[in-house]
Amino acid sequence: MEYFPAALEALVEQFARLPGIGSKSAQRLAFHVLSLDDDEARRFADAIVTAKKTVTLCPECRNLTDGGVCPICASPKRDESVICVVADPRDMVAIERAREFNGRYHVLHGVISPMNHVGPDDLEIKSLLARVARGGVSEVIMATNPDTEGEATAMYLARMLRPFDVRVTRLAYGIPVGGHLEFADDATLMRALEGRREI
Amino acid sequence: MEYFPAALEALVEQFARLPGIGSKSAQRLAFHVLSLDDDEARRFADAIVTAKKTVTLCPECRNLTDGGVCPICASPKRDESVICVVADPRDMVAIERAREFNGRYHVLHGVISPMNHVGPDDLEIKSLLARVARGGVSEVIMATNPDTEGEATAMYLARMLRPFDVRVTRLAYGIPVGGHLEFADDATLMRALEGRREI
Numbered sequence: 592m593e594y595f596p597a598a599l600e601a602l603v604e605q606f607a608r609l610p611g612i613g614s615k616s617a618q619r620l621a622f623h624v625l626s627l628d629d630d631e632a633r634r635f636a637d638a639i640v641t642a643k644k645t646v647t648l649c650p651e652c653r654n655l656t657d658g659g660v661c662p663i664c665a666s667p668k669r670d671e672s673v674i675c676v677v678a679d680p681r682d683m684v685a686i687e688r689a690r691e692f693n694g695r696y697h698v699l700h701g702v703i704s705p706m707n708h709v710g711p712d713d714l715e716i717k718s719l720l721a722r723v724a725r726g727g728v729s730e731v732i733m734a735t736n737p738d739t740e741g742e743a744t745a746m747y748l749a750r751m752l753r754p755f756d757v758r759v760t761r762l763a764y765g766i767p768v769g770g771h772l773e774f775a776d777d778a779t780l781m782r783a784l785e786g787r788r789e790i
Numbered sequence: 791m792e793y794f795p796a797a798l799e800a801l802v803e804q805f806a807r808l809p810g811i812g813s814k815s816a817q818r819l820a821f822h823v824l825s826l827d828d829d830e831a832r833r834f835a836d837a838i839v840t841a842k843k844t845v846t847l848c849p850e851c852r853n854l855t856d857g858g859v860c861p862i863c864a865s866p867k868r869d870e871s872v873i874c875v876v877a878d879p880r881d882m883v884a885i886e887r888a889r890e891f892n893g894r895y896h897v898l899h900g901v902i903s904p905m906n907h908v909g910p911d912d913l914e915i916k917s918l919l920a921r922v923a924r925g926g927v928s929e930v931i932m933a934t935n936p937d938t939e940g941e942a943t944a945m946y947l948a949r950m951l952r953p954f955d956v957r958v959t960r961l962a963y964g965i966p967v968g969g970h971l972e973f974a975d976d977a978t979l980m981r982a983l984e985g986r987r988e989i
Binding site for chain 2: 594595596597598599601602604605609610611612616618619620621622623624625627629632633634635636637638639640641642643644645646655656657680681683684687
């Protein structure tokens with residue numbers, strides 16, 4: 592591929608490094624950038640540098656923030672005695688969207704995954720334990736994904752939290768609302784039966 | 791979506807403007823950029839600005855170039871009496887890859903498309919006619935896509951080139967090499983029969 596100018600090839604290569612972008616897509620994106628006007632291209636480049644420079648982690652919950660304590664940790668309206676533990680900032684957004692939870696969060700930035708060489712020390716676990724140790728927390732809700740690694744991480748955290756005087760809970764398993772019993776897998780059905788409630 | 795820092799939202803928005811990138815993908819790409827180290831992010835941003843700044847059109851064939859005449863137009867080894875007309879620089883790359891053509895190119899940067907408000911004046915047609923008018927060209931090969939707009943553009947160019955003393959030809963239609971007759975559409979089969987040759 593020496594048919595395109597070097598600067599274009601370099602841009603194609605940059606796009607091709609992004610996750611889920613193959614070489615054909617990278618080419619398409621690079622051509623699109625060439626079709627932008629100068630201002631638009633500059634804005635795109637600036638957005639990358641600015642995001643990288645200004646986005647940091649909240650010193651409290653480790654969520655992404657523009658600097659300083661994040662809006663949720665700063666809000667006096669949020670119940671600071673309940674911490675919901677998520678693996679990823681996007682999981683926090685999903686829970687916020689449900690408008691059901693009024694406590695605080697803690698973002699682990701991953702799950703324990705020996706296959707990918709991610710151990711407890713690579714995650715925001717120490718900062719969580721420090722928060723709980725400081726006191727004032729009555730419940731920690733595990734909201735990691737219901738897969739093997741998410742489960743293992745939740746179990747690990749539950750064990751680490753045992754010395755503290757806090758309730759450790761887990762999101763409920765069951766049939767998704769609007770889902771079809773017919774298509775539910777055995778494990779989900781089993782959990783849904785186990786967790787059945789009076790109506 | 792005011793859950794993420796503004797700088798992150800701005801970056802997500804930039805990615806979401808790219809063709810074929812939905813909001814979920816844009817989020818994934820923006821998070822990936824945050825996970826890069828500072829140098830990598832800077833290189834990505836620079837690649838955008840540099841490509842936009844240095845890539846221009848070859849004054850001769852209108853192909854993309856780093857400035858000045860493109861390598862193909864500059865090469866004395868390429869036959870300047872044959873011009874292959876393509877809609878897009880990527881089509882040129884496809885033909886170069888086949889290693890069969892040794893002439894020059896002309897890149898139209900689109901096809902005539904009334905539906906998309908693209909007329910002849912929006913394409914590099916005047917520059918093609920000027921090249922042919924200058925003399926020394928014996929054949930112009932139409933290599934636009936074999937779809938309605940590509941065909942219409944080729945027909946239009948053939949008509950515009952009639953006053954000049956040049957052969958105007960078209961890429962052959964037929965069954966793709968390695969293709970299955972069973973899956974070929976009627977139009978392709980018809981063209982393949984029409985264009986049959988002695989063996």
